[in-house]
Amino acid sequence: MKILVCISHVPDTTSKINFSDGDTKFDTNGVQFVINPNDEFGLTRAMWFKEKQGASVTVVNVGGPETEPTLRKALAIGADEAIRVNAEATDGFFVARQLAKIVKDGGYDLVIAGRESIDYNGGMVPGMLAALTGANFVNTCIGLEVENNEATATREIDGGKETVKCALPLIIGGQKGLVEESDLRIPNMRGIMMARQKKLTVLEPEEAQSQTTAVKFEKPAPKGEVKLVSPDNLDELISLLHNEAKVI
Amino acid sequence: MSILIYTESEGGKLKKTAFEVASYAKALAGQTGTTVTAVAVNADNTAELGKYGVDKVLKVSDEKLKGFNARAYADVIKQAAAQENAGIVIISSSANDKYLAPVLAINLEAGYAPNVVALPESTDPFRVKRTAFTNKAFNITEIRTDVKLIGLSKNSFGLKEANGAAAEETFAPALNDNDFAIGTESVDKTTGKVTIADAEIVVSGGRGLKGPENWGMIEELADVLGAATACSKPVSDMGWRPHGEHVGQTGKPVAANLYIAIGISGAIQHLAGINASKVKVVINTDPEAPFFKAADYGVVGDAFEVVPALIEKLKEFKAQNS
Ligand SMILES: Cc1cc2nc3c(=O)[nH]c(=O)nc-3n(C[C@H](O)[C@H](O)[C@H](O)COP(=O)(O)OP(=O)(O)OC[C@H]3O[C@@H](n4cnc5c(N)ncnc54)[C@H](O)[C@@H]3O)c2cc1C
Ligand SMILES: Nc1ncnc2c1ncn2[C@@H]1O[C@H](COP(=O)(O)O)[C@@H](O)[C@H]1O
Numbered sequence: 001m002k003i004l005v006c007i008s009h010v011p012d013t014t015s016k017i018n019f020s021d022g023d024t025k026f027d028t029n030g031v032q033f034v035i036n037p038n039d040e041f042g043l044t045r046a047m048w049f050k051e052k053q054g055a056s057v058t059v060v061n062v063g064g065p066e067t068e069p070t071l072r073k074a075l076a077i078g079a080d081e082a083i084r085v086n087a088e089a090t091d092g093f094f095v096a097r098q099l100a101k102i103v104k105d106g107g108y109d110l111v112i113a114g115r116e117s118i119d120y121n122g123g124m125v126p127g128m129l130a131a132l133t134g135a136n137f138v139n140t141c142i143g144l145e146v147e148n149n150e151a152t153a154t155r156e157i158d159g160g161k162e163t164v165k166c167a168l169p170l171i172i173g174g175q176k177g178l179v180e181e182s183d184l185r186i187p188n189m190r191g192i193m194m195a196r197q198k199k200l201t202v203l204e205p206e207e208a209q210s211q212t213t214a215v216k217f218e219k220p221a222p223k224g225e226v227k228l229v230s231p232d233n234l235d236e237l238i239s240l241l242h243n244e245a246k247v248i
Numbered sequence: 249m250s251i252l253i254y255t256e257s258e259g260g261k262l263k264k265t266a267f268e269v270a271s272y273a274k275a276l277a278g279q280t281g282t283t284v285t286a287v288a289v290n291a292d293n294t295a296e297l298g299k300y301g302v303d304k305v306l307k308v309s310d311e312k313l314k315g316f317n318a319r320a321y322a323d324v325i326k327q328a329a330a331q332e333n334a335g336i337v338i339i340s341s342s343a344n345d346k347y348l349a350p351v352l353a354i355n356l357e358a359g360y361a362p363n364v365v366a367l368p369e370s371t372d373p374f375r376v377k378r379t380a381f382t383n384k385a386f387n388i389t390e391i392r393t394d395v396k397l398i399g400l401s402k403n404s405f406g407l408k409e410a411n412g413a414a415a416e417e418t419f420a421p422a423l424n425d426n427d428f429a430i431g432t433e434s435v436d437k438t439t440g441k442v443t444i445a446d447a448e449i450v451v452s453g454g455r456g457l458k459g460p461e462n463w464g465m466i467e468e469l470a471d472v473l474g475a476a477t478a479c480s481k482p483v484s485d486m487g488w489r490p491h492g493e494h495v496g497q498t499g500k501p502v503a504a505n506l507y508i509a510i511g512i513s514g515a516i517q518h519l520a521g522i523n524a525s526k527v528k529v530v531i532n533t534d535p536e537a538p539f540f541k542a543a544d545y546g547v548v549g550d551a552f553e554v555v556p557a558l559i560e561k562l563k564e565f566k567a568q569n570s
Contacts, residue, residue: 017384093353096354131322131353157343162436180485211360223542231547
């Protein structure tokens with residue numbers, strides 16, 4: 001089985017978000033970038049398929065040279081090779097178009113992407129990629145098995161979960177649950193050394209137009225002071241929630 | 249060019265998001281001088297949509313569409329959009345709508361803006377405001393395609409009555425076998441419990457509650473308020489609560505009217521996921537806990553004393569106000 005894991009390179013979850021150039025650009029100053037958390041769960045699940053079922057694992061990112069350390073980290077965790085499509089990821093559609101070409105050319109059976117990137121929260125790429133390639137698509141995937149070209153996937157639904165079956169090729173939008181938090185791997189020295197030798201192919205992008213542009217950013221309005229209520233005076237809390245906030 | 253909305257239903261009943269999407273579409277139709285058509289799948293009673301400004305409802309009834317199926321539903325909406333010559337298609341931000349949206353965007357060759365929180369600030373160029381960086385910021389997105397797809401954030405626009413009446417039409421889209429390539433094996437869903445996605449109020453517990461055996465009072469508080477229960481990430485990682493209850497940047501997003509955080513410190517990743525909630529209450533022993541900076545109301549106190557007392561007071565309040 002050939003697996004492609006799509007890796008989006010995002011600001012660490014603790015990052016303070018700031019903008020530059022008159023609020024038109026995300027300010028990457030002092031921001032640390034990581035593998036998108038949803039993709040890290042997917043990558044770890046891919047390692048399981050590699051170790052238990054002999055799958056090969058390629059990781060891919062559409063982005064500039066600055067994303068290579070993130071791809072190297074994925075190699076250090078255990079992916080076999082990496083591809084970087086050398087282009088700015090202008091929108092989800094543009095990225096999906098680039099990935100569609102990689103998927104077709106590489107003949108991947110299983111594409112593991114994340115439910116969403118935590119930067120733009122688009123939740124676009126895996127579904128668009130499925131629609132562009134005609135592959136099956138399961139979103140909010142929290143469990144995945146593959147046996148004889150057939151996948152059994154568990155998907156989180158409102159208030160529970162659902163198990164579905166379908167043929168490969170399959171694209172998933174994954175999240176925590178694919179593996180547990182405690183299964184995530186921190187690259188060790190050996191992995192880091194080996195990653196340096198692994199193949200990282202840089203491809204030039206396909207011609208494609210993005211459909212949307214982020215033209216400006218805004219930060220939320222600063223929050224007012226919290227109103228403190230004494231634990232001995234909970235009637236006041238109820239009254240505030242009822243009369244002032246009008247939420248109960 | 250009309251506006252098409254997809255109005256979600258469950259068990260034949262329209263969801264609240266359907267009326268939110270209708271309210272938003274009506275206001276946008278006012279801005280652009282057009283009409284609003286809704287497409288509803290296996291919804292029994294759609295008359296109420298008129299009250300929120302829908303002019304026409306395309307009613308789809310098909311046994312094959314009984315369970316949600318992203319590709320098939322996207323196909324239905326696409327055909328409705330084509331019939332209505334829709335220039336703008338609006339859906340909600342529910343998990344199912346987010347599942348079908350990118351497929352629909354490709355089918356319609358539409359640029360898609362998810363998590364939209366306000367009416368367009370301009371329609372030419374078409375620019376809408378949406379959340380980004382998991383609610384740490386907003387982003388003005390320009391959609392440049394002819395057809396535009398908007399995913400409206402829950403609880404951001406509200407319900408606005410327009411007092412109209414909607415004409416109803418039967419709509420029978422042509423479904424393709426390919427739409428059903430994914431077969432459902434089993435569904436495991438708790439019934440009779442308010443879900444985080446639908447809840448107006450969410451009661452959430454963190455590591456400060458010490459162990460799963462102490463969740464009785466959280467559930468009781470939720471019960472009294474008609475709320476859903478949720479938890480912080482470590483609580484689900486330790487197996488105290490199911491993963492489906494984990495909220496935050498890497499868990500479920502919460503956009504409730506009221507979010508009550510009990511024994512939760514308010515880490516940046518937690519706040520990011522729940523910040524879209526209108527009113528936030530924190531109960532925590534530590535007055536320095538970061539949650540107090542994000543909350544509207546706070547109680548500095550021990551959850552094991554405050555929560556049981558609050559439950560009693562709320563029961564009295566409910567008894568007087570019903
Ligand atoms: C990549 C990444 C992603 C993450 N994503 C998420 C996410 O999506 N959601 C999330 O929640 N977290 C997330 N986290 C974890 C986050 O950083 C915090 O560790 C977590 O939110 C802390 O959970 P907590 O508030 O329950 O526990 P703690 O931080 O341990 O806080 C417990 C609180 O309870 C209070 N307390 C103790 N006893 C009592 C009592 N008797 N009564 C009242 N209060 C009491 C304490 O004062 C303290 O403030 C993420 C972390 C990382 C690294
Ligand atoms: N630039 C990118 N390169 C590779 N994969 C990406 C990129 N952007 C998004 N993805 C994948 O698509 C998923 C959803 O991202 P998004 O649509 O941006 O929310 C991510 O979790 C990744 O798996």
